[in-house]
C-alpha cells in the first residue's frame with residue numbers, strides 16, 4: 107500500500123477555522139449554488155422551459171451522484187447498483203400515484219423508507235464482501251431490482267408508467283410550475299449537500315474515511331467498520347431514493363430503465379469525472395456528463411464515440427477529475443503570477 | 444514456565460495454542476504466561492511464527508485450537524476490535540497507520556474508538572478537544588507533537604513507528620503487543636524508539652517481538668525463544684542467553 111499524499115478530506119480538516127479559510131475552502135460550491143440560483147433569470151431570455159427542464163435534470167442527477175460519492179469517494183465502496191435507488195424512489199411515486207396517493211407528503215416518506223430498507227438488506231449482505239466481489243454483488247442486487255420492476259405488469263412492466271401529473275405538495279399543484287420545481291430541487295440539492303458535508307466531517311465520517319484507507323488499522327483501534335459502512339450505505343441509498351422521487355416528477359414517467367446497470371455505471375462515471383471524494387465534484391461531474399451528452403447528441407447519434415475517448419482522457423490526464431484539473435490550473439496561475 | 448506467575452492471574456495467558464497454514468505448522472502447542480507489568484520479549488529466527496502468534500493473540504488470525512486469556516478471561520473467540528476495547532492493543536511489523544490522516548487525527552481516531560459515540564453524524568470532529576487534547580498528550584509522550592499536523596503518510600519511517608505506538612497507547616490498553624517496533628529504523632531513530640519503549644515499560648504489560656538483541660536484553664524482564672512455532676526456552680534474559688539449546692538453535696549463529 108503506497109501512502110497517499112493527502113486526501114482532500116484530510117486537507118480540509120487541517121485548514122484554519124477562520125472566515126478566510128472558510129471562503130477558500132467553500133468558494134467553488136458556493137459559486138456553483140449561486141450560479142444555479144441565478145440561472146432561471148437568465149433562462150427567461152431564451153427557451154425557458156427547455157433550459158429549466160435540462161438543469162433540473164442535472165441537479166437531480168447531481169443529488170444522486172452526491173449520494174454515491176458519500177460511499178464511493180469517502181468509503182471506497184464501489185456500488186454498481188446505485189441506480190436501483192433512483193428506481194425505488196421513482197416507483198414509490200408512480201405506484202402510489204396509480205392508487206390515487208398523489209401527495210409528496212406521503213410519497214416521500216414511503217420512498218425514503220423503501221430505499222432505506224432496500225439499502226439495509228442488500229448492504230448487510232454486500233458489505234460482507236470486498237473489492238471486485240462487492241462490485242459484482244451490488245450489480246446483482248441492482249439487476250434484481252431492475253427485473254422486479256420489469257415484472258410489475260400492473261404498473262406498465264417493461265414500458266413503465268406515465269404519471270397523470272406531478273406530485274401534489276400538501277394538496278397543492280405547485281410542482282406543475284417549472285420554476286417552483288426548479289427551486290425545490292435546488293433547495294434539496296443544497297440541503298443534501300450540506301448534510302453529506304457535515305456527515306463526512308463528523309465522528310461518523312472519520313470512521314468511514316479511515317476504513318477506506320486502512321480497514322485493518324480501524325479494527326486495531328477497536329472499530330468494526332461494517333456497522334458504520336452499512337449506516338453510510340443506507341444514508342446514501344435514501345438520498346438517492348429522494349433523487350428518484352424528483353426524477354419521476356421531472357420526467358412525469360417511471361420505467362425499469364431508471365435502474366438499468368448502465369445507469370449505475372453512469373453515476374459512477376459522473377462521480378469520477380467530477381473528482382472523487384469532494385461532494386461538489388459530484389455536482390460538476392453530473393453537470394459535465396449530462397450537458398456533454400445533450401450537446402454531443404445534438405450533433406450526432408454516435409455521440410458516445412466522442413464521449414468515450416473524452417472520459418478516457420479525463421481519467422488519464424486529470425487525476426482527481428475535473429476538480430483536480432481545476433485545482434492544477436489554479437495552482438499554475440498562482441505560480442505564474 | 445510458570446515460575447514467576449505465582450498465585451496471581453497473568454495479564455495474558457496462552458494455553459496450548461496451535462495454528463497451521465496448510466501443512467505448515469506455524470504455532471505448535473504454545474503456552475505462555477505474561478505477568479502484569481512484565482515486558483516479555485519473544486525472539487526467534489525469521490519465519491519462526493512470531494508475527495503469526497501476535498496475529499492470534501490480537502485476533503487478526505484465528506487459532507486452530509487452544510485458548511487466549513486476558514486477565515483470566517477467555518478472549519479466544521472475540522474479534523480484534525472487541526479485544527482492543529477490552530484492553531489488548533497491538534502494533535504491526537509493517538507500519539499500519541492511516542496515511543491520509545494527520546498524526547493528530549490518527550491518534551484522535553483511537554481516542555474516539557475508546558470514547559464511543561461514533562454514530563454522531565454532526566459536529567466537526569477535527570475541532571473536538573475531547574479527542575484532540577488526549578491525542579496531543581500522547582503525541583508529546585512519543586515526541587511527535589511538532590509533527591502532529593502533517594499527513595501521516597509524509598512522516599519519516601521512524602516517525603511512523605512512533606506514531607503507531609502512540610495510536611496503540613491511545614486505546615488505553617493494559618496489554619501491548621509490539622511486532623518489531625524497531626524494524627527498518629536507522630540508528631538514531633531506533634535509539635528514540637528504544638527510549639520510548641523504556642518509558643512504556645512498567646506502565647503496560649508488553650509482549651515485544653524484536654530482532655535487535657541489544658534492545659531485547661536491555662528491556663526484557665523475561666524472554667521466550669520461538670523456533671519453528673515451538674517455544675524452546677523461556678525465562679530470565681541471562682538464563683535464556685546461557686541455554687545451550689537456544690545457543691544452538693538461534694543465538695549460536697551470531698554469538699561470539
Ligand SMILES: Nc1ncnc2c1ncn2[C@@H]1O[C@H](COP(=O)(O)OP(=O)(O)OP(=O)(O)O)[C@@H](O)[C@H]1O
Pocket residue numbers: 464467469487488489490491492493494495496536
Ligand atoms: N497467511 C499466510 N499463509 C501461509 N503461510 C503463512 C502466512 N503467514 C505466514 N505464513 C508462513 O508462516 C511462517 C511464519 O511466519 P511469521 O510471519 O509468523 O514469521 P515471523 O517469525 O514473524 O518471521 P519474521 O521474523 O520474518 O517476521 C512463515 O513460514 C510464513 O511463510
Ligand SMILES: [Mg+2]
Pocket residue numbers: 493494495536
Ligand atoms: Mg514477523
